[in-house]
Amino acid sequence: MRRLDQKRVLITGAASGIGAASARCFAAEGARVVIADINEDLGAEIVREIQAASGEAHFLQADMTDREACRRMVRDAVACLGGLDVLFNNVTAMSTTRRPSSGDISDEDVGWNATLASGLDAVWAASMTAVPYLAESGKGVILSTGSVAGARFAYSSPGYSAAKAGVVGLTRWLAKNLGPRGIRANCMIPGLIDTPRWHRPGQPYTPTARNWVKMTPLGRAGTAEEVAKLALFLASDESSFITGQDIAIDGGFCVGMRFEEVVT
Numbered sequence: 001m002r003r004l005d006q007k008r009v010l011i012t013g014a015a016s017g018i019g020a021a022s023a024r025c026f027a028a029e030g031a032r033v034v035i036a037d038i039n040e041d042l043g044a045e046i047v048r049e050i051q052a053a054s055g056e057a058h059f060l061q062a063d064m065t066d067r068e069a070c071r072r073m074v075r076d077a078v079a080c081l082g083g084l085d086v087l088f089n090n091v092t093a094m095s096t097t098r099r100p101s102s103g104d105i106s107d108e109d110v111g112w113n114a115t116l117a118s119g120l121d122a123v124w125a126a127s128m129t130a131v132p133y134l135a136e137s138g139k140g141v142i143l144s145t146g147s148v149a150g151a152r153f154a155y156s157s158p159g160y161s162a163a164k165a166g167v168v169g170l171t172r173w174l175a176k177n178l179g180p181r182g183i184r185a186n187c188m189i190p191g192l193i194d195t196p197r198w199h200r201p202g203q204p205y206t207p208t209a210r211n212w213v214k215m216t217p218l219g220r221a222g223t224a225e226e227v228a229k230l231a232l233f234l235a236s237d238e239s240s241f242i243t244g245q246d247i248a249i250d251g252g253f254c255v256g257m258r259f260e261e262v263v264t
């Protein structure tokens, strides 16, 4: 018996990085996976890869900054899979423009709307749309991707900090209010994870990522596959009594933020 045998799973942002690694890992464990992403070409590639390995995967194009598109995505995934057991909210569109954290900062400067829409509103909209189906499943799971940035400390992007802190609060609310309907809700709190977010294939890390590695006690970035293994545990019945939690996977980043290097 595989760990997600016949589980019907929807993963957002699964055309790359953590989402793609999770889609591969879940399908290899017997899940029937819908990959939702804005990037159709990359998404189709992951679907082909999973199918070539005898797994089941489908692609849905959806823009997570659009709340109605999130709701439609869930309904389309349910139609495709014949129900839903696991909703994995993984997208947060990162803002690219940054300004110093003082003076006049506009919404546009920090990509406030897109970051909050994709990183928090989408989690709410998709989760609420999924509730009746997850309840019907009897063992429904809502899993979301937070971040040490925001969930554990203030980050240079205010929208990202707010969205990621918000995901922790929303996860607790979902766990409390949906537990009686048999639905568990948890979120993962990754530190630096080696994905295309930080560098192009074959290219060095961005300076920010290099600094994060220096501040990580294990001395390296995590891999998307390592996060996928935590996601697999939280999506599977192995974690059947765990709900309302935010679980860090950060190589010790939060406990070891190199305090001694600043004070010595």
Ligand SMILES: NC(=O)c1ccc[n+]([C@@H]2O[C@H](COP(=O)([O-])OP(=O)(O)OC[C@H]3O[C@@H](n4cnc5c(N)ncnc54)[C@H](O)[C@@H]3O)[C@@H](O)[C@H]2O)c1
Pocket (backbone or CB within 6 Å): 012, 013, 014, 015, 016, 017, 018, 019, 036, 037, 038, 039, 042, 062, 063, 064, 065, 090, 091, 092, 093, 118, 145, 146, 147, 148, 189, 190, 191, 192, 193, 194, 195, 196, 197
């Ligand atoms: N990589 C890290 O170091 C790290 C650390 C902490 C948290 N996270 C979180 O993990 C999640 C995944 O990040 P990743 O590093 O795997 O990123 P990634 O860039 O490798 O993949 C992100 C995916 O999301 C899709 N996407 C972006 N905007 C979208 C939108 N508006 N609608 C639909 N899809 C959209 C992209 O097409 C891409 O396939 C994010 O929520 C991110 O904030 C990442």
